Amino acid sequence: DQQVKQxxxxxxxxxxxxxILNCDYTNSMFDYFLWYKKYPAxxxxxxxxxxxxxxxxxxxxxxxxxxxxxxxxxxxxxxSQPGDSAVYxxxxxxxxxxxxxxxxxxxxxxx
Amino acid sequence: xAGVTQTPKFRVLKTGQSMTLLCAQDMNHEYMYWYRQDxxxxxxxxxxxxxxxxxxKGEVPDGYNVSRLKKQNFLLGLESAAPxxxxxxxxxxxxxxxxxxxxxxxxxxxx
Numbered sequence: 001d002q003q004v005k006q007x008x009x010x011x012x013x014x015x016x017x018x019x020i021l022n023c024d025y026t027n028s029m030f031d032y033f034l035w036y037k038k039y040p041a042x043x044x045x046x047x048x049x050x051x052x053x054x055x056x057x058x059x060x061x062x063x064x065x066x067x068x069x070x071x072x073x074x075x076x077x078x079x080s081q082p083g084d085s086a087v088y089x090x091x092x093x094x095x096x097x098x099x100x101x102x103x104x105x106x107x108x109x110x111x
Numbered sequence: 112x113a114g115v116t117q118t119p120k121f122r123v124l125k126t127g128q129s130m131t132l133l134c135a136q137d138m139n140h141e142y143m144y145w146y147r148q149d150x151x152x153x154x155x156x157x158x159x160x161x162x163x164x165x166x167x168k169g170e171v172p173d174g175y176n177v178s179r180l181k182k183q184n185f186l187l188g189l190e191s192a193a194p195x196x197x198x199x200x201x202x203x204x205x206x207x208x209x210x211x212x213x214x215x216x217x218x219x220x221x222x
């Protein structure tokens with residue numbers, strides 16, 4: 001039973017436009033959420049996180065939104081750049097240092 | 112990912128062979144993790160360690176063993192490799208109140 005779901009395996013966005021990646025979770029005990037970015041043949045790298053006490057966190061071009069009532073979070077990238085083409089993973093934590101990961105969304109930025 | 116080094120980067124094994132994957136870190140992090148990543152799935156936690164001399168089971172521990180004799184090293188062992196263990200293996204480290212930091216992975220094929 002997947003506790004963290006990324007329902008879009010891939011997403012294609014025009015360069016300069018907004019990319020929106022979505023993530024749903026089922027466990028209401030999750031209190032910390034992270035987004036990681038992964039290039040081929042490399043390990044995931046941390047991008048941005050949000051605590052359950054917040055509904056928005058922003059870092060440059062990246063913003064994460066959390067809707068606790070819907071058990072949904074999203075990552076917005078504005079404006080999208082070619083270097084943003086990668087696989088994006090959503091992960092959730094219940095406070096015990098263990099992360100539960102989504103299956104990832106492959107983002108393709110078209111020039 | 113200079114702080115977390117995984118050895119080897121690639122390996123092909125025959126069914127029934129054994130091997131050890133090494134994860135070495137120079138970040139002085141207490142927590143270390145071994146994950147596997149399979150196509151269409153998120154990272155799944157195999158084993159983890161909260162400090163030197165400690166190990167614990169994750170989500171998918173069967174068929175694997177681990178050791179953390181020194182703080183900087185976390186070893187993952189396969190005693191009798193099976194084709195189902197064909198995967199990409201990632202090691203991660205984590206400091207207190209920090210996100211997990213990953214190595215570049217070991218691609219393991221078992222024939």
